[in-house]
Amino acid sequence: MSDFNNTIKELENEIDKINDDELSKYRIYERTPKAGFAPKNYEEISKIIKESNKNGLKIVGSGGATKLGFGNIPTGYDIIVSSSKFNNTIEYVPEELTISVQSGITISNLQEIVNAKNQFIPIDSIFPNATLGGIIATNTNGILRTSYGSLRDLVLGIKAVDGNGKIVKAGGKVVKNVAGYDLSKVFIGSLGTLGIITEINMRTYPLPEYESTLIIQSNNLDKLRDIVEDIQKYSYPGGLELINSNFGEQLINSEYEWNLLIRYLGHKNSINEQTSKDKKILKKPDGEIQEIDGINSRELWKRYHNILADTYETVIKIMVPITTSTNILKSLNTLQKYSPLIYCEPSLGIIHMQIDSKDKDFGSSEITNMRNEIEKNAGMVIIENTTSTIKKEINSWSNYNNNINIMNQIKNAFDKNNVLSPGRFLGGI
Amino acid sequence: MREDRILSELEELLGNKRIKYEQNTLNEFEVDYLENSKGKALALVLPNSATEISAIVRICNKYKIKYLARGGGTSLSGGSLPLDNCIIIDLSKMNRILEVNFDEQTVLAEPGVINIEITNVVDQKDLLFAPDPSSQHMCTIGGNIAHNAGGAHTIKYGVTTNHVRAVEIVLPNGEITNFGNGLVDGQGYDLLALINGSDGTLGIITKALLRVIPKPASSQTILLVFDRVKDASKTVSDIIRKGILPSALEMMDQIVIRAIEKSEYKVGIPVDAEAALLVEVDGRKTDVSIDVENIIQICNDNNVRTIQRAKDQKHAEKLWAARKSAFEVVGKQNENYIVQDGVIPRTMLPQTLEKIYEIGKKYDLPIANVFHAGDGNLHPLILFNGKIKKEKTNAIDASIEIIKICADAGGSITGEHGIGIEKVELMPYMFNKEDIELMTKIKMIFDPDLQCNPCKVLPSGSKCMELSAKARE
Numbered sequence: 001m002s003d004f005n006n007t008i009k010e011l012e013n014e015i016d017k018i019n020d021d022e023l024s025k026y027r028i029y030e031r032t033p034k035a036g037f038a039p040k041n042y043e044e045i046s047k048i049i050k051e052s053n054k055n056g057l058k059i060v061g062s063g064g065a066t067k068l069g070f071g072n073i074p075t076g077y078d079i080i081v082s083s084s085k086f087n088n089t090i091e092y093v094p095e096e097l098t099i100s101v102q103s104g105i106t107i108s109n110l111q112e113i114v115n116a117k118n119q120f121i122p123i124d125s126i127f128p129n130a131t132l133g134g135i136i137a138t139n140t141n142g143i144l145r146t147s148y149g150s151l152r153d154l155v156l157g158i159k160a161v162d163g164n165g166k167i168v169k170a171g172g173k174v175v176k177n178v179a180g181y182d183l184s185k186v187f188i189g190s191l192g193t194l195g196i197i198t199e200i201n202m203r204t205y206p207l208p209e210y211e212s213t214l215i216i217q218s219n220n221l222d223k224l225r226d227i228v229e230d231i232q233k234y235s236y237p238g239g240l241e242l243i244n245s246n247f248g249e250q251l252i253n254s255e256y257e258w259n260l261l262i263r264y265l266g267h268k269n270s271i272n273e274q275t276s277k278d279k280k281i282l283k284k285p286d287g288e289i290q291e292i293d294g295i296n297s298r299e300l301w302k303r304y305h306n307i308l309a310d311t312y313e314t315v316i317k318i319m320v321p322i323t324t325s326t327n328i329l330k331s332l333n334t335l336q337k338y339s340p341l342i343y344c345e346p347s348l349g350i351i352h353m354q355i356d357s358k359d360k361d362f363g364s365s366e367i368t369n370m371r372n373e374i375e376k377n378a379g380m381v382i383i384e385n386t387t388s389t390i391k392k393e394i395n396s397w398s399n400y401n402n403n404i405n406i407m408n409q410i411k412n413a414f415d416k417n418n419v420l421s422p423g424r425f426l427g428g429i
Numbered sequence: 430m431r432e433d434r435i436l437s438e439l440e441e442l443l444g445n446k447r448i449k450y451e452q453n454t455l456n457e458f459e460v461d462y463l464e465n466s467k468g469k470a471l472a473l474v475l476p477n478s479a480t481e482i483s484a485i486v487r488i489c490n491k492y493k494i495k496y497l498a499r500g501g502g503t504s505l506s507g508g509s510l511p512l513d514n515c516i517i518i519d520l521s522k523m524n525r526i527l528e529v530n531f532d533e534q535t536v537l538a539e540p541g542v543i544n545i546e547i548t549n550v551v552d553q554k555d556l557l558f559a560p561d562p563s564s565q566h567m568c569t570i571g572g573n574i575a576h577n578a579g580g581a582h583t584i585k586y587g588v589t590t591n592h593v594r595a596v597e598i599v600l601p602n603g604e605i606t607n608f609g610n611g612l613v614d615g616q617g618y619d620l621l622a623l624i625n626g627s628d629g630t631l632g633i634i635t636k637a638l639l640r641v642i643p644k645p646a647s648s649q650t651i652l653l654v655f656d657r658v659k660d661a662s663k664t665v666s667d668i669i670r671k672g673i674l675p676s677a678l679e680m681m682d683q684i685v686i687r688a689i690e691k692s693e694y695k696v697g698i699p700v701d702a703e704a705a706l707l708v709e710v711d712g713r714k715t716d717v718s719i720d721v722e723n724i725i726q727i728c729n730d731n732n733v734r735t736i737q738r739a740k741d742q743k744h745a746e747k748l749w750a751a752r753k754s755a756f757e758v759v760g761k762q763n764e765n766y767i768v769q770d771g772v773i774p775r776t777m778l779p780q781t782l783e784k785i786y787e788i789g790k791k792y793d794l795p796i797a798n799v800f801h802a803g804d805g806n807l808h809p810l811i812l813f814n815g816k817i818k819k820e821k822t823n824a825i826d827a828s829i830e831i832i833k834i835c836a837d838a839g840g841s842i843t844g845e846h847g848i849g850i851e852k853v854e855l856m857p858y859m860f861n862k863e864d865i866e867l868m869t870k871i872k873m874i875f876d877p878d879l880q881c882n883p884c885k886v887l888p889s890g891s892k893c894m895e896l897s898a899k900a901r902e
Contacts, residue, residue: 095776153591174772176806176844178577178626179859181868185622206672270715319612323532348613407618413870426617
């Protein structure tokens with residue numbers, strides 16, 4: 001213990017500390033770090049990591065502390081390292097359609113910076129103060145993934161300090177780059193187990209001039225599925241979300257079981273033409289179609305995020321073959337008694353379910369049953385966030401886990417003493 | 430002898446029709462696509478399945494013989510050039526399309542399937558496979574993944590890694606495994622992304638699950654001719670600045686234009702023009718019209734000489750065939766060439782071209798330029814007479830100087846052709862010692878005995894340097 005205290009004292013002399021009374025903000029399932037730091041440069045990050053290596057301490061990196069609940073409970077948690085002082089723009093040349101930023105920049109600040117030059121980055125988090133580093137570490141994508149792709153398509157390069165205290169540069173600054181091995185992508189979704197991400201190079205896109213959202217409501221999920229199939233073929237929506245009754249009620253006072261939201265982005269004339277056409281030619285949903293456009297559409301999607309942020313409790317991510325999305329949604333109806341918010345990207349086969357699991361019977365056995373059913377049919381179920389009880393009882397990660405041997409060796413190459421984020425990742429990494 | 434024993438074990442495994450070891454058969458497989466380099470192979474084998482490939486790899490391990498995979502052999506960086514007496518594992522006959530799933534929008538293909546076949550097989554449902562390197566009628570899927578192939582449409586549609594959902598792979602220890610699970614997202618470290626662009630040095634791909642996407646509702650191809658390179662370059666910047674994201678934006682300089690206009694691919698570009706741009710925009714019909722209007726305006730502001738709008742699909746294909754023929758026509762009309770593949774920030778296009786022309790003057794060699802202006806990926810073709818040794822060394826030196834410019838500008842030494850053998854010594858221009866050490870650690874995880882496509886991508890000691898130098902003499 002005194003070794004620990006000496007180490008912390010030594011670090012405190014040089015590096016900005018997080019006040020002890022703020023450490024509870026970084027709690028991960030009943031484990032609170034014993035100390036926290038907000039380094040301002042590479043030497044400081046490296047020092048924290050090297051000292052931790054020497055003294056057997058374990059570190060978790062954090063940005064906005066919005067998704068610390070990801071993964072399994074860490075097997076060690078001594079120090080939190082915050083990216084709050086690493087939040088500058090390094091280089092932004094709009095004509096290059098790329099931007100380099102430090103990892104602690106929040107997604108809302110980042111969007112502001114690129115919006116000012118009529119560009120945007122097609123990722124979002126339900127938490128506006130989520131940082132880009134955290135977004136990458138948790139592979140958080142967003143609504144526009146349907147048309148713009150995921151982080152894997154948008155991240156060009158990453159700089160980090162690895163678990164050995166060394167600076168790692170992966171990828172580059174340009175869109176076309178096949179020099180060496182593409183290690184930048186390996187950081188995506190790595191939950192901070194390979195390094196503390198410090199800098200990121202991202203693609204930017206022209207900011208669409210206008211947007212509109214069609215809301216198609218129905219009690220007949222099969223009809224909505226048919227509409228999705230048609231839309232995918234010709235309409236190029238910017239986003240496609242299928243939400244359940246609980247979510248629809250909160251978002252748009254919907255009285256229907258299912259609501260399909262189709263978000264269009266582009267030139268105003270083009271969108272008006274498309275939505276008029278789609279309203280006429282889409283198959284009848286046995287329900288209603290309405291359109292919300294312009295600034296009202298933007299506001300709708302902000303509310304979408306806010307609702308999800310407010311109900312962020314037990315969050316389960318389900319991934320299935322695209323064509324089985326609606327069948328899986330139907331099977332989730334058995335969980336209706338827990339009043340879940342369910343949202344699905346039907347053209348990607350990704351479903352999220354948010355349940356307030358306090359004071360309810362919804363627990364490990366319900367999740368395990370659901371997981372077994374879905375994984376029997378080529379799907380995967382990951383528990384992103386939940387209560388301590390559930391996290392202790394079942395694995396956050398899906399049972400699909402081959403190649404653990406290779407992953408262990410990769411972890412070892414970046415972090416030989418398992419200092420960073422231990423135990424949270426797949427396979428106990 | 431070790432070599433005799435391995436050959437007899439391989440013959441036992443495959444039968445005598447699927448192993449070749451006569452030198453006059455091996456000759457064509459020992460040269461790279463541009464015939465600038467010659468390596469050395471022990472034998473060529475033709476497996477039919479992952480199981481056979483696994484057995485071949487295990488036999489190679491047993492005798493410590495090196496090996497590599499080969500598809501169409503079209504690599505422009507010597508990716509399929511055998512060094513150090515390799516066994517060439519020829520996958521060109523493992524070329525079946527195993528499954529097409531229109532609802533999931535995926536195609537499961539063996540690695541020897543030719544790139545264009547993927548689009549052909551889904552065309553009936555208005556789908557396409559986006560990665561379209563100019564060699565797409567000859568290059569194979571396995572090679573596309575190994576090199577993370579690009580093509581003209583990467584500015585909007587990305588590169589091969591963005592269109593692969595899963596692979597089945599034989600690892601260098603002989604194990605057969607899958608990276609990616611076919612779903613859009615997964616868990617764990619993204620090993621699938623690691624394989625894309627690894628130049629076949631981490632294992633041998635035996636199946637690939639590819640993503641296909643809906644064809645755009647509408648598209649318009651336009652050929653723009655400029656008297657001055659400066660005006661063409663500025664047009665490129667202005668298009669991006671206007672907020673237009675073209676699906677393709679290609680540039681050709683005068684030498685390329687003249688070569689095309691002398692060939693069967695000619696499309697009527699005036700041969701005294703300094704540069705031509707081929708632009709394509711796609712998407713909803715009205716969006717396309719608006720973008721085209723804006724592009725025409727930008728061109729007129731930049732002294733465009735002629736504008737040729739594709740009247741229909743056939744006309745568009747003709748314009749594209751002209752552009753894609755660039756390497757072929759330049760190659761046919763000149764003795765030899767080296768092509769480089771550097772990337773620069775788009776805004777540095779005009780000054781980089783100037784520097785390239787200066788380098789050409791310095792070494793007294795013509796340099797033709799065709800490139801993906803939309804993403805800054807240059808393809809300078811340095812023309813020389815291979816029979817004159819001095820010209821060959823000058824061409825190599827010129828190409829290295831060009832690469833240095835790209836690295837110094839914060840770009841990349843290779844945008845899509847891969848490191849292969851050709852750019853191994855240039856890796857330090859982009860990566861420091863620690864970066865290369867880390868990549869070497871990754872390589873050692875997969876292939877600790879350095880048998881899988883030896884001497885490619887990473888600097889790996891003096892023996893490799895010697896072999897590479899010898900190959901390029």
